[in-house]
Amino acid sequence: xxxxxxxxxxxxxxxxxxxxxxxxxxxxxxxxxxxxxxxxxxxxxxxxxxxxxxxxxxxxxxxxxxxxxxxxxxxxxxxxxxxxxxxxxxxxxxxxxxxxxxxxxxxxxxxxxxxxxxxxxxxxxxxxxxxxxxxxxxxxxxxxxxxxxxxxxxxxxxxxxxxxxxxxxxxxxxxxxxxxxxxxxxxxxxxxxxxxxxxxxxxxxxxxxxxxxxxxxxxxxxxxxxxxxxxxxxxxxxxxxxxxxxxxxxxxxxxxxxxxxxxxxxxxxxxxxxxxxxxxxxxxxxxxxxxxxxxxxxxxxxxxxxxxxxxxxxxxxxxxxxxxxxxxxxxxxxxxxxxxxxxxxxxxxxxxxxxxxxxxxxxxxxxxxxxxxxxxxxxxxxxxxxxxxxxxxxxxxxxxxxxxxxxxxxxxxxxxxxxxxxxxxxxxxxxxxxxxxxxxxxxxxxxxxxxxxxxxxxxxxxxxxxxxxxxxxxxxxxxxxxxxxxxxxxxxxxxxxxxxxxxxxxxxxxxxxxxxxxxxxxxxxxxxxxxxxxxxxxxxxxxxxxxxxxxxxxxxxxxxxxxxxxxxxxxxxxxxxxxxxxxxxxxxxxxxxxxxxxxxxxxxxxxxxxxxxxxxxxxxxxxxxxxxxxxxxxxxxxxxxxxxxxxxxxxxxxxxxxxxxxxxxxxxxxxxxxxxxxxxxxxxxxxxxxxxxxxxxxxxxxxxxxxxxxxxx
Numbered sequence: 001x002x003x004x005x006x007x008x009x010x011x012x013x014x015x016x017x018x019x020x021x022x023x024x025x026x027x028x029x030x031x032x033x034x035x036x037x038x039x040x041x042x043x044x045x046x047x048x049x050x051x052x053x054x055x056x057x058x059x060x061x062x063x064x065x066x067x068x069x070x071x072x073x074x075x076x077x078x079x080x081x082x083x084x085x086x087x088x089x090x091x092x093x094x095x096x097x098x099x100x101x102x103x104x105x106x107x108x109x110x111x112x113x114x115x116x117x118x119x120x121x122x123x124x125x126x127x128x129x130x131x132x133x134x135x136x137x138x139x140x141x142x143x144x145x146x147x148x149x150x151x152x153x154x155x156x157x158x159x160x161x162x163x164x165x166x167x168x169x170x171x172x173x174x175x176x177x178x179x180x181x182x183x184x185x186x187x188x189x190x191x192x193x194x195x196x197x198x199x200x201x202x203x204x205x206x207x208x209x210x211x212x213x214x215x216x217x218x219x220x221x222x223x224x225x226x227x228x229x230x231x232x233x234x235x236x237x238x239x240x241x242x243x244x245x246x247x248x249x250x251x252x253x254x255x256x257x258x259x260x261x262x263x264x265x266x267x268x269x270x271x272x273x274x275x276x277x278x279x280x281x282x283x284x285x286x287x288x289x290x291x292x293x294x295x296x297x298x299x300x301x302x303x304x305x306x307x308x309x310x311x312x313x314x315x316x317x318x319x320x321x322x323x324x325x326x327x328x329x330x331x332x333x334x335x336x337x338x339x340x341x342x343x344x345x346x347x348x349x350x351x352x353x354x355x356x357x358x359x360x361x362x363x364x365x366x367x368x369x370x371x372x373x374x375x376x377x378x379x380x381x382x383x384x385x386x387x388x389x390x391x392x393x394x395x396x397x398x399x400x401x402x403x404x405x406x407x408x409x410x411x412x413x414x415x416x417x418x419x420x421x422x423x424x425x426x427x428x429x430x431x432x433x434x435x436x437x438x439x440x441x442x443x444x445x446x447x448x449x450x451x452x453x454x455x456x457x458x459x460x461x462x463x464x465x466x467x468x469x470x471x472x473x474x475x476x477x478x479x480x481x482x483x484x485x486x487x488x489x490x491x492x493x494x495x496x497x498x499x500x501x502x503x504x505x506x507x508x509x510x511x512x513x514x515x516x517x518x519x520x521x522x523x524x525x526x527x528x529x530x531x532x533x534x535x536x537x538x539x540x541x542x543x544x545x546x547x548x549x550x551x552x553x554x555x556x557x558x559x560x561x562x563x564x565x566x567x568x569x570x571x572x573x574x575x576x577x578x579x580x581x582x583x584x585x586x587x588x589x590x591x592x593x594x595x596x597x598x599x600x601x602x603x604x605x606x607x608x609x610x611x612x613x614x615x616x617x618x619x620x621x622x623x624x625x626x627x628x629x630x631x632x633x634x635x636x637x638x639x640x641x642x643x644x645x646x647x648x649x650x651x652x653x654x655x656x657x658x659x660x661x662x663x664x665x666x667x668x669x670x671x672x673x674x675x676x677x678x679x680x681x682x683x684x685x686x687x688x689x690x691x692x693x694x695x696x697x698x699x700x701x702x703x704x705x706x707x708x709x710x711x712x713x
Contacts, residue, residue: 047706099699205680211620213673221605224658259561289332294464308418311460316413360453378446592659631657
């Protein structure tokens with residue numbers, strides 16, 4: 001009871017303590033929840049029409065597209081530029097497909113299985129002709145070949161997982177093609193529906209024919225804007241404000257952009273670095289000239305050009321090396337400097353041979369528990385073939401097809417390494433004669449090979465190349481880093497950056513209108529961290545030092561200006577320049593028009609200083625080009641079309657590069673032009689379709705796309 005009384009006496013205090021405890025618990029849970037939401041948001045690569053896409057989903061699309069590119073190009077690796085191109089293509093395709101699919105769903109447009117099947121049955125779609133399911137005799141897509149493959153793949157998944165794994169790349173490629181065909185068909189349906197909303201009529205057809213085919217010849221008097229100096233034109237704030245109101249729609253941007261000022265210092269080799277490399281290359285030149293195995297010297301030299309020990313085509317070498325091979329004789333060159341790629345080079349040409357670039361062959365792989373057992377089995381197969389046995393029938397006894405296949409130079413010539421077995425295998429194919437069967441013994445198995453065709457003979461070169469970049473050493477880099485780091489610590493504002501750069505011998509550069517779709521900063525590789533900083537910084541912020549490029553660049557950035565999505569302000573530097581230019585042009589036009597006031601003939605205009613010329617073939621449908629001002633003038637075309645033959649222009653015409661008056665000498669239809677009402681109506685309809693062809697951009701704008709790829713790629 002005493003304890004209970006004590007508790008009661010502290011009741012208010014306990015309530016407060018318990019309340020605070022509950023609040024802490026709730027706050028902790030809320031904090032966790034917020035962290036969860038932030039974590040989810042941090043993994044979102046973008047948003048289209050309110051639907052978010054995660055980095056994992058986008059990566060799957062990327063992987064799928066990369067696999068397709070590698071499969072179709074028969075390559076294992078892609079360059080950084082190619083990967084960036086793929087990132088853009090995948091994103092643009094995703095956005096386009098999404099906005100079309102959403103709008104199509106509202107309209108009830110779908111692609112049925114029957115429609116897809118019809119496309120496959122016809123087999124004329126260009127995508128289908130790029131698949132492996134093409135009849136080699138007709139060159140057309142063969143749906144039966146596809147069905148046979150899909151049946152084999154399904155069967156292999158159940159009975160032969162290893163074979164299924166080998167077939168998976170082709171299967172995945174087909175799945176990509178099928179998905180793309182569905183998307184393509186839906187887009188075609190959508191565009192077809194839109195096209196049927198655009199019509200033409202007989203009256204429009206007649207007017208269109210006249211606009212395109214009635215040609216006028218005029219005597220033209222031109223007064224160019226450049227005859228008045230810009231300094232003689234006064235522009236005030238009211239002029240700029242009025243022009244901004246007139247041109248404001250042109251200053252709308254669909255995404256946020258940012259302007260930066262930056263210093264990018266490139267570390268270069270010192271004189272000592274160059275001297276050291278030249279000495280090393282001189283030593284390598286002597287070693288390479290007498291080496292029995294050039295591969296060891298190439299490896300030791302850390303050459304940028306691998307040596308696979310096979311004859312390869314000239315184009316497989318770097319361009320500067322390829323250019324020298326034709327004129328070289330067998331032997332070793334001196335050390336050659338290439339200033340274009342900043343390298344020192346040595347070439348040892350060992351052989352030049354005419355060989356096929358494409359070899360057709362078939363094979364039977366023979367494996368066993370021991371090399372001796374494999375050889376015995378291979379000898380048996382070889383002897384059977386020599387005795388007239390059917391190759392494919394014999395291959396099937398060993399669970400292989402024995403079908404013919406092609407090997408081309410691009411499948412091995414760009415390889416970075418080459419094992420002894422692979423080298424022997426390729427040499428056997430390159431040097432084999434048609435119809436000859438060979439029993440090739442490799443380290444782990446035997447292969448029975450029969451060459452069935454050889455094509456595209458060309459010169460092939462066996463050459464060992466040492467290519468070394470004239471690079472900086474550790475001491476050079478350390479000195480450069482220390483100096484640049486000291487400079488960065490003194491950059492506390494944009495003004496400081498500009499002052500200190502001049503003292504340290506660096507150059508401050510401008511880079512404008514960066515968007516989140518950029519892959520790097522100012523074209524410098526490995527600047528993704530710097531790009532992320534740009535879109536988190538505030539105006540006036542100075543970045544840390546970034547080491548980038550191929551570890552040969554150092555960069556510091558100042559965020560100069562943020563341009564939000566929407567309309568650029570009239571005070572924006574770029575906008576001001578445009579407004580200034582347009583107002584100056586307007587005021588020059590006013591002066592020149594006033595100068596031509598009361599002029600009623602070309603000669604009178606000439607007396608006022610105008611240049612006179614004859615301009616022919618002016619039509620309403622295209623802008624007239626005026627040689628005297630060097631500009632295309634659509635306003636002049638319109639004025640000429642509205643003026644009768646023999647008449648003088650009603651008023652001076654304000655153009656892009658000058659002011660014009662004219663006398664129409666004659667008008668006549670273009671030679672051979674005949675009016676075909678049906679054809680002209682179709683032409684008008686096609687032209688109208690061009691005007692509405694921006695529907696995709698309109699859909700994308702409406703979808704309010706958010707692109708955060710820069711955070712991840």
